[in-house]
Amino acid sequence: MNVSKRSITVKGTIIGGGIPLICTPLIGMDQDQILSELQNTLPKAPDLIEWRADFFSHLPNTDAVLDTLAGIQETIAQTPLLFTVRSQREGGEPIALSESDKLMLFEKVCGSGGIDLIDYELVNEKENIHHLSRVAEEAGVRLILSYHNFESTPVSSDILGKLLEAESRGADIAKVAVMPHSSQDLLTLLQATLTASQQLRIPLITMSMGGLGTLTRLAGWMFGSDVTFAIGKQGSAPGQIPIEELREVMQSIQQWAGGGQT
Numbered sequence: 001m002n003v004s005k006r007s008i009t010v011k012g013t014i015i016g017g018g019i020p021l022i023c024t025p026l027i028g029m030d031q032d033q034i035l036s037e038l039q040n041t042l043p044k045a046p047d048l049i050e051w052r053a054d055f056f057s058h059l060p061n062t063d064a065v066l067d068t069l070a071g072i073q074e075t076i077a078q079t080p081l082l083f084t085v086r087s088q089r090e091g092g093e094p095i096a097l098s099e100s101d102k103l104m105l106f107e108k109v110c111g112s113g114g115i116d117l118i119d120y121e122l123v124n125e126k127e128n129i130h131h132l133s134r135v136a137e138e139a140g141v142r143l144i145l146s147y148h149n150f151e152s153t154p155v156s157s158d159i160l161g162k163l164l165e166a167e168s169r170g171a172d173i174a175k176v177a178v179m180p181h182s183s184q185d186l187l188t189l190l191q192a193t194l195t196a197s198q199q200l201r202i203p204l205i206t207m208s209m210g211g212l213g214t215l216t217r218l219a220g221w222m223f224g225s226d227v228t229f230a231i232g233k234q235g236s237a238p239g240q241i242p243i244e245e246l247r248e249v250m251q252s253i254q255q256w257a258g259g260g261q262t
C-alpha cells in the first residue's frame with residue numbers, strides 16, 4: 001500500500017515536505033558552553049537545533065535546565081528546538097536521573113513552552129511512552145520516537161518495523177540510527193527508509209552512523225529521510241560531518257538531481 005507522507009510544521013518549518021532539513025546538536029556541559037556553541041552555530045543557519053541535555057552536568061537541577069532553556073530560546077528565536085536526553089543504552093551520556101525523574105523533567109520542560117520537539121526511545125516502557133505522548137500533545141510539543149543501534153544494522157524488515165512501531169505508538173516523527181559494517185548495510189538502511197517513506201503517515205529520520213554511514217547523511221533524503229544531523233560546533237554521534245560541507249554536497253545533489261525529488 002502506498003500512502004503519501006504527511007508533513008508537520010513546527011514554528012513555520014516544514015518537516016517532511018520534501019526539502020531535507022539539517023539539525024545541529026548542542027552538547028555543552030553547562031549554560032556558558034551551550035550558549036557559546038549556539039553563537040557559533042546559528043550563523044550557519046541550521047533548520048533545527050537539538051539540545052542533547054544528557055551532556056548537561058546540571059541535569060538533576062530542573063531550575064538550571066529551565067534557565068538554560070530560556071537562554072537558548074532567547075538566542076535561537078524562530079529555529080525549532082528539539083530536546084533530547086539520550087539514554088546510555090542507546091548511546092547517550094550517563095546521567096544521575098531515574099526514568100521517573102526523567103519523565104518528571106520532561107513534563108516541566110514541555111510545560112515551559114521552551115521546546116518544540118522532544119525525543120524519547122521506543123525501547124522505553126509502553127506506559128511511559130503513552131504518558132509522554134499525552135504530556136507533549138497537551139503542551140503542543142512534537143514527539144520523536146527513536147531507535148539507535150550502535151553495534152550493527154538490523155535487517156531491513158526490522159528497521160521498517162521500528163519506524164512503523166514509532167508511528168503506532170503516537171510519534172509525530174519516527175527515527176532510526178544504526179551502525180553499518182559494509183556497503184550492504186547502507187543499502188539495507190536506505191531500502192528500509194524508502195519503504196517506510198511509502199508507508200508511514202508521519203515524517204521520518206534515518207541514518208547509518210560512523211564514517212561508512214556518511215553517504216546516508218548526505219543523501220538519505222533521496223530515499224525519504226526528512227532530517228539529517230550535522231556538526232555545528234561539536235558532533236553528538238559518530239560520522240556526523242560539519243554543516244557547511246553537508247549543505248554544499250546536498251545542494252549539489254539537489255541541483256543535479258532535479259530539485260530533490262525522489
Ligand SMILES: O=C1C[C@@](O)(C(=O)O)C[C@@H](O)[C@@H]1O
Nearest residue numbers: 025052084177209229236237
Ligand atoms: O538520534 C540522533 C541522531 C544521532 O545519533 C546521529 O547519528 O546523528 C545524533 C543524536 O544527537 C540524535 O539524537
